[in-house]
Amino acid sequence: MNLRVIKALILKYILIWSRTSFRIMDIFFWPVIDLLVWGFVTVYMLKVGNVVPSLITFLIAAIIFWNILYRSQQVVCVSFLDDVWSRNLLNIFASPIRTSEYVTATYIVGLIQSVIVMCLLGVLAYFLYSFNFLILGIGAALLFVNLLLMGWALGLFTTGFILRWGPPAEGLAWALPFLVQPISAVFYPVSVLPAWLQPVAWCVPSTYVFEGLRQYLAQGHLDITYVQMAFLLNVAYMVVCGLVFHFFFEEARKLGYLAKFGS
Amino acid sequence: MTDKVIEVKNLSKAFGERTAVDGLSFDTRRGEILGLLGANGAGKTTSMHMLLGLTTPTSGLIQIFGKAMPAHRVEILQKMNFASAYQFLPYNLRVWENLYIFAEIYGVKNKRKKIDELLGIFELSHLSNHTTGRLSSGEQTRLNLCKALLNDPELLLLDEPTASLDPDIADKVRKALAQLHKETGMTIINTSHNMIDVHELCSRILFMQHGKIIAEGSADEILQKYGSETLEEVFITIARNPVSQKV
Ligand SMILES: Nc1ncnc2c1ncn2[C@@H]1O[C@H](COP(=O)(O)OP(=O)(O)O)[C@@H](O)[C@H]1O
Ligand SMILES: [Mg+2]
Numbered sequence: 172m173n174l175r176v177i178k179a180l181i182l183k184y185i186l187i188w189s190r191t192s193f194r195i196m197d198i199f200f201w202p203v204i205d206l207l208v209w210g211f212v213t214v215y216m217l218k219v220g221n222v223v224p225s226l227i228t229f230l231i232a233a234i235i236f237w238n239i240l241y242r243s244q245q246v247v248c249v250s251f252l253d254d255v256w257s258r259n260l261l262n263i264f265a266s267p268i269r270t271s272e273y274v275t276a277t278y279i280v281g282l283i284q285s286v287i288v289m290c291l292l293g294v295l296a297y298f299l300y301s302f303n304f305l306i307l308g309i310g311a312a313l314l315f316v317n318l319l320l321m322g323w324a325l326g327l328f329t330t331g332f333i334l335r336w337g338p339p340a341e342g343l344a345w346a347l348p349f350l351v352q353p354i355s356a357v358f359y360p361v362s363v364l365p366a367w368l369q370p371v372a373w374c375v376p377s378t379y380v381f382e383g384l385r386q387y388l389a390q391g392h393l394d395i396t397y398v399q400m401a402f403l404l405n406v407a408y409m410v411v412c413g414l415v416f417h418f419f420f421e422e423a424r425k426l427g428y429l430a431k432f433g434s
Numbered sequence: 435m436t437d438k439v440i441e442v443k444n445l446s447k448a449f450g451e452r453t454a455v456d457g458l459s460f461d462t463r464r465g466e467i468l469g470l471l472g473a474n475g476a477g478k479t480t481s482m483h484m485l486l487g488l489t490t491p492t493s494g495l496i497q498i499f500g501k502a503m504p505a506h507r508v509e510i511l512q513k514m515n516f517a518s519a520y521q522f523l524p525y526n527l528r529v530w531e532n533l534y535i536f537a538e539i540y541g542v543k544n545k546r547k548k549i550d551e552l553l554g555i556f557e558l559s560h561l562s563n564h565t566t567g568r569l570s571s572g573e574q575t576r577l578n579l580c581k582a583l584l585n586d587p588e589l590l591l592l593d594e595p596t597a598s599l600d601p602d603i604a605d606k607v608r609k610a611l612a613q614l615h616k617e618t619g620m621t622i623i624n625t626s627h628n629m630i631d632v633h634e635l636c637s638r639i640l641f642m643q644h645g646k647i648i649a650e651g652s653a654d655e656i657l658q659k660y661g662s663e664t665l666e667e668v669f670i671t672i673a674r675n676p677v678s679q680k681v
Contacts, residue, residue, distance in 0.1 A: 175538060175539075176539050177539075178538065178618055179535050179536075179539045180535075180539035180606070182538070183527070183535045184522065186524075186526075186527050186531060186535075187524055187526060187577055190526040191526060192526070240581045253524070254524075254550040256523045257522060257523070257525055258520070258521060258522040259521070259522060259523055261488065261516075261521050261522065262536075262581065263517075263523050264486075264487075264488055264512065265486045265487075265516045266536065266539050266540065267507075267508045267509075267511040267513060267539070268508075268538065268539060269508055282664070331659060332608075339593060372632065397456075421490070424488065424489060424490040425489075425490045426449065427447075427449060427454075427480065427483065427489045429483075429488045429489065430479075430480075430483045430489055
């Protein structure tokens, strides 16, 4: 891999999103709306009573972490879509850029945006809902990394589908995270899911992150088994999604789609 | 070292039932400007995309700079480049930003100088700070040519480079390309429907029809073979004759 190439691609994506109002809103607006809505829901629940105060913290923390996963998945496939939409894909792949360099660049942009979103929501949560993100300490970093990895894997998976199936598959970029959300125990524990769905939920890395997060907030220490399980599953997801992407990329080359979608 | 920049043997591409390129074989010598001619759908663009490693051939062999494509894709692409009238650069970036990014990708040594020089050649210097999306299609086309020349390519593929240019600008671009070719000795493959382009620039022409080469030679040789006055006439004769024989 050539660092110079990766750097150039990162610069390109940063310039593109910093100049596109919709991309800026993806970072600074929608996540904030998410936090506000859920934050006020929790405030309301508190007022109505009958709620354990820790539920508030659960929900606020969950919304921050969910946005990390969502951002990292989004950036990977939307960066690719930006190249398709600006009819620049052909120029990119007619240049001496390895697929691995291309993917790495989108990963790093995903990391940058996830960090921005995490910091932004962390600060807002502190001032609006007195939720101090920093109390999570190093544990937060471990959970963050796992959500980032899962987002990368899902992003690559989505990009593969878009490469192979073209514009009809573009919606998947936004849909996939929300297909995963109900079974990854973001806002409620796995135990509330129907029994038959629970084993499925335990196959999703983010499930371990959110279960771990709740336990961490409730008991004050992070059970490292959750982190380990999430990480192991993430490695498997990265490999499988990488293979899916590779397969669809080669298919797209055979079908001439790399050239077609780019023009 | 071999004098052949490109060697293509029996190259074919089928998209399902449709054969886009059918047993194409040709060589290009260093420094020549090869014109790839043929009606719409003859397989010119598909052939170029295979040379660029964007499309996988159904069968056949491609060697560029003596190396197999796509096995040595990155190595080969480092020394070649490509421009098409149907490709664009990200529209919300400034002209120089787009060129800077590609210069960085190709590892161009003196980026600023190279970019200024190319913008000058294609009369775009005054647009350097403009948003790329604001350029007219003729300006975009010239910007694509700047991008394509950033790495001083040894091999340049041009897919209808003058398609959206008015005759005046087309003439300027042609002259600029001829001049650059003279200075650098790069090899160029050029598909164009503009017969003036072809006549003025190309030292050798391949006429394609239904994915096959049906005529080959210098412009004069081809005119002689077909007993025609202009390449335009030859083009029409070939295009209207459903099964042309190779001459
Ligand atoms: N990705 C693709 N899928 C299916 N058919 C294609 C694809 N790309 C090109 N073709 C077909 O292959 C033939 C050659 O196209 P092309 O190489 O673009 O011709 P030219 O550039 O000479 O006009 C055409 O019939 C075209 O429709
Ligand atoms: Mg074409």
